Amino acid sequence: MKRKNYEDALKPLKAKLAGMGRWAKQRGERIVVLFEGRDTAGKSGAINAIADAMNPRQCHIVALPTPSERERGQWYFQRYVPYLPSAGEVVLFDRSWYNRAGVERVMGFCTEAQYRTFLCQAPEFERLLVDDGIRLFKYWLTVDQEEQEKRFAERAADPLKQWKLSPVDMQAREKYAEYGAARDAMLGATHSTHAPWTLVDFNDQRLGRLTLIDHLLRNVPEGEIPAQPQVLPPLSGPALKETFGGPLVPIPPYQAGDDR
């Protein structure tokens, strides 16, 4: 999808997201959106597209680091719970508790017993949240391996994106099929009426984002509150310039090629 088309299509969706934010705030609604999917699928791009349309004090992105020793000794869901939303908040999870059924499962970072326990507990844990009134959305972003390879190659070549290539990612390249099988097992065990999964094709990331955001908006019942027109009264005096009473003044502006 062309950037221009994407931006044109995104604009009205962003307005609706802003409306969803107003609605959540006014009604005290709580929204949780999980983003899962293969490396390079486009999770953070999708998350940023949503967050950009909302007040950062209302909409929080949660991307947890690997668990500490102490956290590994706790109830598996414990370290995620403090980030659940309060009234009026939206939380976007960049990866989530489903790590256990994805990367941890495929790379052998958890035991078989921990994995089994997780598959049983996830739907029950989610039911507690949903029954408490939290609106929970679970998206899995799909991408074919050819496209994934293209993106890996881009990351390897671009110094700006190299941090996105971890050693675990490199190993994951050869485990495309295993990740797919793990995903199917996960969907089978955790796709429920109260907390369904939605798969979105992200082979075209721009189209994927539009599809995901559109789906989200359609599933927030009457979520959209129109913006109130705001009127700015005229200033009571002339517009002022920045002036500085002390010795400090702005530094000279940047000039390309400048070797100050």
Add this chain to the structure above:
Amino acid sequence: MKRKNYEDALKPLKAKLAGMGRWAKQRGERIVVLFEGRDTAGKSGAINAIADAMNPRQCHIVALPTPSERERGQWYFQRYVPYLPSAGEVVLFDRSWYNRAGVERVMGFCTEAQYRTFLCQAPEFERLLVDDGIRLFKYWLTVDQEEQEKRFAERAADPLKQWKLSPVDMQAREKYAEYGAARDAMLGATHSTHAPWTLVDFNDQRLGRLTLIDHLLRNVPEGEIPAQPQVLPPLSGPALKETFGGPLVPIPPYQAGDDR
């Protein structure tokens, strides 16, 4: 500044920021950058431009909500301290402890005594951080009132930006001069050798961002570590397609004007 020129100029700076991130990680460096300035000056735009070039697990944005009752009873700096960086981390504060000398001072949200105490304590607090090895940068973004008014008007008109217009902002419009005076008093009391302020002209936001990022990079001594070329070995088999073992498949892609 034209978008095209901005993007061309930003690209090499982003590469250097990524290098700074590698350097901070490798050396265990800690960097704190405070962004202060008038409403609409462009704090979050500048913050996002920096954060975009770095690993979000390394570079954290901190934008604290108004303090809770319990926090109001604590040492003033207490609620900021938990967000200071650990080894290898970069923290970008979208507003900071300087709230007390800015909005709190001008709008009367703190007492005269609290304000005086703050002006004394800020340099001492910062000295503790700097002497502990934290690299601290304090930027104040300037904008003339005419430009500020333009941006307020834009926010009022754009449903996507209305959340940026709080009642306090609306009152602040008429206090442009008072904010300037408060800034001068703040600079006078808290511009120190160990923790100097840098003023950056943000009447042109794009130029302002380049100026600020360039300044930051020039003041991180030898901060830049070149990216290591990464080579992806060829896959051991053919690239696979996403296939789905269960009933769930990707939802249909978004179509503009679709009224599903």
Add this chain to the structure above:
Amino acid sequence: MKRKNYEDALKPLKAKLAGMGRWAKQRGERIVVLFEGRDTAGKSGAINAIADAMNPRQCHIVALPTPSERERGQWYFQRYVPYLPSAGEVVLFDRSWYNRAGVERVMGFCTEAQYRTFLCQAPEFERLLVDDGIRLFKYWLTVDQEEQEKRFAERAADPLKQWKLSPVDMQAREKYAEYGAARDAMLGATHSTHAPWTLVDFNDQRLGRLTLIDHLLRNVPEGEIPAQPQVLPPLSGPALKETFGGPLVPIPPYQAGDDR
């Protein structure tokens, strides 16, 4: 029960508690004990008797304040979750999530819907913990009103205990029957095979503590690990006295009636 008899009986139980602590640490076991019951029943006395026998870095007492505004907007169980034990830890909850079915229910601090949701969710929440391997004990301490009145009168008379008499307690005095009914409803809804309640008569607090601790120890399977005899090698030189290189020396010892 006489103090002397109590202390004689408590001693071997404390040794067993210490053994339980060693066992929990060695095996990475996690233990949660909830203490509920009427005001004055003796919850903190029982908790302290247990905590006294254990390493405070292993055994934590959790007595949460009333929820903040932000917490009131969250999933009800959210504020308790961060205090759940990691491997090797014991957590003693002085009141717990059952507040909702006790004081909040009787005093009208929650809605009927919140109460209903709680009664459904508590057993499911607890099942998640228990299935994850946490050993959960729930004690309800009983006391007749006559005895309760005696203790209230003591608190009112003793300046050292007055902080234990809150306005809510004072109102609760007249609601003895309502609290009993609320307790019965709570037991009916939340006494489960995986997380049963145990009622302990605390009309005699000392006897109650022994009964509770003995019950706890009997239900931690093979919990007791004998203490290893530790041998201190003799010092390599003569025992030294505290000497002080600077001007500071210990202050004079306390003397009763002293009016320094």
Add this chain to the structure above:
Amino acid sequence: MKRKNYEDALKPLKAKLAGMGRWAKQRGERIVVLFEGRDTAGKSGAINAIADAMNPRQCHIVALPTPSERERGQWYFQRYVPYLPSAGEVVLFDRSWYNRAGVERVMGFCTEAQYRTFLCQAPEFERLLVDDGIRLFKYWLTVDQEEQEKRFAERAADPLKQWKLSPVDMQAREKYAEYGAARDAMLGATHSTHAPWTLVDFNDQRLGRLTLIDHLLRNVPEGEIPAQPQVLPPLSGPALKETFGGPLVPIPPYQAGDDR
């Protein structure tokens, strides 16, 4: 000192502590008390004697575990700051930031540079707290080695106290003189007008506690607020017995020698 004499002398001090608690609450005062000293000196005994007289929701004991990897990368004081008191609170630190000048120094757990930085920063950090209105007390508990040896031997022999004997303690036995020298260096660098140290002889722990508490109370200016007599109106009906609507009833009371 005999237990009886101790308890008689402690009683009026506890009443004054309770008064100090009322005063702190009413006036929004914040109190921090640090307890430092050699192993076995009696820090926790003194802390518990104070805490026993106060509302646990007002008076918090802080005994931090060894720092995590992440904490070791942070500003040294960072992990202590979240535990500083809010208005009306009293915080008792069982060991404190002075670890760096004691055990860490003597056992070589920190570098020379970290140690030097700490000695410079501690008085400045404390000045920030004190200037913010926090009342800070720093106690160092002294004990001769002969007495210390007696207590170590007791701990080794008593299964209930063995957890108090860590491997680091065992090594510390042979470093009595080094700990004394480290203490002198610490007192020399951190005994200041705004945050003075007080040394208390704890060779007799009971007498030491009385001395410390008495000193604390004398240095809280006008801290004591008399308890208000509280009157309980008579109950409006007869006192009720615990009755149980369901199948659950209290378990049988504990009987010594019982082998249920």
